[in-house]
Amino acid sequence: MIRIFTIFLAGFCAMAGTAMAQQAPQTTVRAAVLRVDPPSLPPISRLDARPGDLGFAGARLAIQDNDTTGRFMGQDFEAIEVAATPETAGPELQKLLGQGIPFIVVLADEAQTLALADQAGDAALILNAQARGDNLRGADCRANTIHVAPSHAMLADALAQFLMWKRWPDWFLVEGSHPQDIALAGAYRRAAVKFGARIVEERTYEDTGGGRRTDTGHVQVQAQMPVFTQRAAEHDVLIAADEAGVFALWLPYQTWDARPVAGSAGLVPRSWHPALEAWGATQFQNRFEELAIRPMREEDYQTWLALRMIGEAATRTQSADPAKLREFLLSPAFEIAGFKGQKLTLRDWDHQLRQPILLTTGSVTVSVSPQDQYLHQSSALDTLGIDRPETECKFRGQG
Amino acid sequence: MIDRIALSTLALLVAASPAAANRVFVSNERGNDVTVLDSETLEVIGTYPVGARPRGITISPDGKELYVCASDDDLVRVFDPETMQETHTLPSGPDPELFVLHPSGNPLYIANEDDNLVTVVDTKTHKMLAEIPVGVEPEGMGISPDGKVVINTSETTNMAHFINSETFEIFANVLVDSRPRFAQFNDQGSKLYVSSEIGGSVSVIDPATQAITKKITFQIPGVLPEAIQPVGVRVTRDGSRVFVALGPANRVAVIDGATDEVLDYLLVGQRVWQMGFTPDDKFLFTTNGNSNDVSVIDVAAMKVVKSVPVGQQPWGVVVAPN
Numbered sequence: 001m002i003r004i005f006t007i008f009l010a011g012f013c014a015m016a017g018t019a020m021a022q023q024a025p026q027t028t029v030r031a032a033v034l035r036v037d038p039p040s041l042p043p044i045s046r047l048d049a050r051p052g053d054l055g056f057a058g059a060r061l062a063i064q065d066n067d068t069t070g071r072f073m074g075q076d077f078e079a080i081e082v083a084a085t086p087e088t089a090g091p092e093l094q095k096l097l098g099q100g101i102p103f104i105v106v107l108a109d110e111a112q113t114l115a116l117a118d119q120a121g122d123a124a125l126i127l128n129a130q131a132r133g134d135n136l137r138g139a140d141c142r143a144n145t146i147h148v149a150p151s152h153a154m155l156a157d158a159l160a161q162f163l164m165w166k167r168w169p170d171w172f173l174v175e176g177s178h179p180q181d182i183a184l185a186g187a188y189r190r191a192a193v194k195f196g197a198r199i200v201e202e203r204t205y206e207d208t209g210g211g212r213r214t215d216t217g218h219v220q221v222q223a224q225m226p227v228f229t230q231r232a233a234e235h236d237v238l239i240a241a242d243e244a245g246v247f248a249l250w251l252p253y254q255t256w257d258a259r260p261v262a263g264s265a266g267l268v269p270r271s272w273h274p275a276l277e278a279w280g281a282t283q284f285q286n287r288f289e290e291l292a293i294r295p296m297r298e299e300d301y302q303t304w305l306a307l308r309m310i311g312e313a314a315t316r317t318q319s320a321d322p323a324k325l326r327e328f329l330l331s332p333a334f335e336i337a338g339f340k341g342q343k344l345t346l347r348d349w350d351h352q353l354r355q356p357i358l359l360t361t362g363s364v365t366v367s368v369s370p371q372d373q374y375l376h377q378s379s380a381l382d383t384l385g386i387d388r389p390e391t392e393c394k395f396r397g398q399g
Numbered sequence: 400m401i402d403r404i405a406l407s408t409l410a411l412l413v414a415a416s417p418a419a420a421n422r423v424f425v426s427n428e429r430g431n432d433v434t435v436l437d438s439e440t441l442e443v444i445g446t447y448p449v450g451a452r453p454r455g456i457t458i459s460p461d462g463k464e465l466y467v468c469a470s471d472d473d474l475v476r477v478f479d480p481e482t483m484q485e486t487h488t489l490p491s492g493p494d495p496e497l498f499v500l501h502p503s504g505n506p507l508y509i510a511n512e513d514d515n516l517v518t519v520v521d522t523k524t525h526k527m528l529a530e531i532p533v534g535v536e537p538e539g540m541g542i543s544p545d546g547k548v549v550i551n552t553s554e555t556t557n558m559a560h561f562i563n564s565e566t567f568e569i570f571a572n573v574l575v576d577s578r579p580r581f582a583q584f585n586d587q588g589s590k591l592y593v594s595s596e597i598g599g600s601v602s603v604i605d606p607a608t609q610a611i612t613k614k615i616t617f618q619i620p621g622v623l624p625e626a627i628q629p630v631g632v633r634v635t636r637d638g639s640r641v642f643v644a645l646g647p648a649n650r651v652a653v654i655d656g657a658t659d660e661v662l663d664y665l666l667v668g669q670r671v672w673q674m675g676f677t678p679d680d681k682f683l684f685t686t687n688g689n690s691n692d693v694s695v696i697d698v699a700a701m702k703v704v705k706s707v708p709v710g711q712q713p714w715g716v717v718v719a720p721n
Contacts, residue, residue, distance in 0.1 A: 068515055068535045069556040072572045280554060280578070283494065283512045283536055308555075315557065315574065337555070337577040337597040341647075342625040380623055 027320035029066075031310055032080040032101045033059045033129075033303055034116070036089045036108035044249040055107045055129065056081045057292035058300030059307055064291070066311030075314055079105070079307055086112060090119060097123045102322030105129050105148075105306045107299055110136055110180070117142045125326050127306035130299055132243075133183055137350040137386060141393035146329065147352045148306045149298075152187035154385035155269040158357030158369035159239075159262055160191035161383070165371050168236035169197045172259070174229070174251070177206045178244040185241035188263065200233040207246045225254035232257065239263040266361070269369070272301035273360040278368075279341040305338050305353070312336050341368075347382075350393040354381035421677055422480060422719045423684055425693055426453035426467055427710030433467065434693075434709035435483065436684075438677050438718060441695055441705050447483035450476045455497040455540075456715040459504045464522070465717075466507065468495040475509065475520070480719055490527050492518035497581075497715075499540035499549065501564065508549050508564070510537040517551050519567060529567040533560050541582030541591065543606060552579035552593055559593045559602075561609060571609040575602045580630045581673075585638040585656060592641060594629035601629050601643055603659050613659045615643075615652075622648050631673035635680050635698065642683055642696070644671040651685055651694075653701055665703050667694035675716040686713035 035055050043049060051057070059079045066077040080101065084092045089108065093116050096104060104124045106113050110133035117126045126145040128136065132152045136145070163169070171192060175185035185202075192199050205228065229238065229251070238255055240263040242248035248264035260266055274285060274295030288296045288304075313325040313334065328334055330351070335343040340356045347354060359367045370376075374383040382388075420439035427434060431451055435444040450469030457466050458480060465478040468491065475489040475498065491498075494513035501507070505522045515535055519528040534556025541550040542564065549562040552575070559582055561571035576598020583592045584606065591604040603613040617627045628646035634656060635641075641654035650664040651671060668687025675684050676698070683696040687706075693713060695705040 065535045065555055069553075069558070072534065072556070072558060072560075072569075280536065286494075286513050312557075335577060335598070337557075342628075343577055343597045343599075380625065 026074050026076055028076045028078060029070075029103075029310060029314045029320045029325070030078055030080075030099075030101050031103040031105065031307060032082060032096045033105045033107065033307075034082045034084060034089065034093060034096065036084050036086055036106075036112050038086055038109065043245055048245070051292075051294055051297075053292060054297060055105075055299040055303040056083075057288070057294075058296070058302070058304035059105065061288050061291055061300075062304040062307030062311065064287075065304075065308060066314070069311065069315055073315060073318065075320060077307075077311060077314070089116060093119055103127065103310050103325075105303055106131075107303065110183075113145075114140055114142070117145045120144060125322070125329075127309070129302035129306050133180070134187060134386065135183070137352050138392035141350050141395060143351075143395035145351060146306075146309075146346065147350070148302045148309070150271050150355060150357060151352060151385050152184050153190060154352075154355075155357055156184070156187035156191040157194065157384045158269045159267065159359060160188075160195040160197060161369045161371040161374050162267075162359050162367050163237060163262065164195050164197060165373060168260075170200045170234065170236045171197055172201045172203075172229075172232045172235035172238045173199050173241065174203050174205055174238060174248075175241040176244050176246050176248075177204055178246070180243035181241050181246075184243045184264075188239055188241055200235050203228070203232070205242070205247045207244065221250045221254060225250055226256045229254075230256040235259060237262055238266075240265050267366060268360050269357050270298055270360050271355065271357065272296060272298045273358050273365050275360070275363055276339070276358060276365050278365075279339050281339040284339050301338075305336070305344075308338075309334075309336050309353075342381075345379075345381075347388070349388050349391045350386065352385060354379060354384075356381065357384060421721070423675070423677075423693075424456055424458070424465060424480070424717050424719070425684070425686060425709045425713050426456040426715040427712060428452055428454055428688070428714040429712035430710030432710050433465075433478075433483070434713070436693065436707060436709075438682060438684075441707055443707065443709070445483070446710060447478075449478065449485075450474065454714045455495065455509075456717050457498065457500050458717050458719055459500065459522070460502065460720060461504065462719045462721040466498065466500070466522075468498060468509070470494050470496055470512075475507065487525060489520045489522065489525055490518070491520065492516055492527075492530065496538055497540050499542045501542060502544065502546045508540055508542065508551075508562075510540050510551055512536050512538060512554075515553070517549070517562065531562060531567050531569070533562075533569070534558050539579055539581040539593065541584055543584050543591075544586050544588045548606065550582040550584075550591060550593070552582050554578045554580065554596075557595075557598075559591070559604065573602075573604055573609050573611065575611070576600045576614070581632050583632040583634060585634045585641075586636050587638045589638070590634075590656070592632045592634065592643075594632050594643060596628045596630055596646065599624065599627050599629065601632065601641075601654075615654060615659055615661065617643075617645060617648075617652055617661060617664075619645075619648060619650060619664050622650070630671075631685075633674045633676055633683065635676070637680075640698065642674055644674055644685060646670055646672065647689075649687075651683075651696065663701055665694075665696060665701065667696075667703055668692045668706055672713070673715045675718045677718050678720050684716045684718065686716050688712045688714060 240248035242264035451471035455468035534553025536554035539552035576595035669689035
């Protein structure tokens, strides 16, 4: 048995339909992943504890994938991994900009993502792989930012389509007290109007502080949650808007009425789930798990996708020139495969990546939205989130 | 036991009749078995266990060995097509999905989707001859009619790799649209067709220059563009008709092999995946993964004449040459 190690040198590239006689000289496409870790309490479930390589593991797989293709194209890819605190994020970004890194994948909350985008200005393209706030795609949109993570509106619409298909139009909305919870609840209110659901009752679950996990946690919860959800108007489903992860996981089976829970617990809309096997995802999950020795999280998927987008741009343009890659990414020609059964493309009005949303429970994918019944004149994916006529985004320098 | 009796009865029938029917072998990805059909009566002859997650399926030119990629067993299992008894296994590397047999019957070139490799196996000695590093998620495998060029498509790298079938070296890479799934030469060796599932196109490549001469795209009234996902490709022996399975569009496109223009769309079962001709090109069988059946296309009439229920999630299909 011979293993052929030298074929890449012997191989030559055929581009745009024309075979090229020589391998292009090696060029490097540089990127960075900047993850901002705020101080936080442990999650409700120890299964949800943040792995140290969250996001970075996705980046490593993307670089492997990009490099495998790059060997045939004479391109090499790298991604610097930086874990920062809210205080050090700015200086860390400055260092990256100082090194001339043109593509920066950011895993941070809304406010920090916006601040980093403004700090980067024209010096780098920001790929948002975490923050879901609709404001970042609306009034606070930035021309130098691409949103790989789905927005709150996309996630809420994805769930709403499924609930309407189920004929569960009466919703009991419970929102947390943190700003991101309130923003998410807003997305559910909007989705209800958009798809004809009724929010029949709204309550706020105040975060009064303290540990989210104690030895007697479930004992307290068993007494508290039924009382909290008691005497709500007649509803089909309880929707929890708990972006901060304070209470939602305690709701299933603890509600006063025997109703399913969806949103931040129960049936959860997500960009990715480690049990997805359709559309070739099995092989992708296997590759990730072999590399990271853990299941893939949404942050890993979104970071992988962000770096694959850069890789795809480099492959298609046969260039490492950041300006060319950026131009291609934002052009109508750009599309990427992301193991979701169809091509993913960018909305030109707010730079949001169009993508199907998985509706998941703890261990399976229950459904994938958009649901077939929801049609759209240009792309069914635009039934999810903020469509062109509704956008509040005005990139600077544009009407 | 019942199957055996049915089989021997059929064998008698075949022996008695010169217009011999061919056996059609359908791999059922979820059923872990192969359904065998009769190409004339279009009846199911039997269903036989073949190992875990059977996908790619092919048969030797002499019709004596049936090869099945048992993806979750990390093996190619080899069966006697008459008895459907396993005779031996071939080393395949991890997660074999699709493969292509040299026109002479040896060797077998296997795509290992999990490992970015194409594995070459000698079908006589059962030994691995080479492992060829290719792009990410190798899937489609094709071979030129003269047996000199093997094509592998890598789904995440989006390339068709041209491999010298003897030295096992890649000598050209052609960038195609997203998620290339399948590579098929016409028998004249003048065109190579590569389907792109997510890109929604079929690239027509001139094998001599490795240049893309045409990108065939598909529009079907009432079907969302996202649902049009080309996968399996088959070409009639005379090269005049190209059939492309369009996955969740539930259609097979018929293309003029000379002009590369789409002539028609034939409605088949759900999530149509792979296809196989009878040796006389009279019928084309399509596997429909979501409706768990096989559609039978009358090639000359360009009409679907029957659908036959098979096992769970039919994936690949091959018709015995004799």
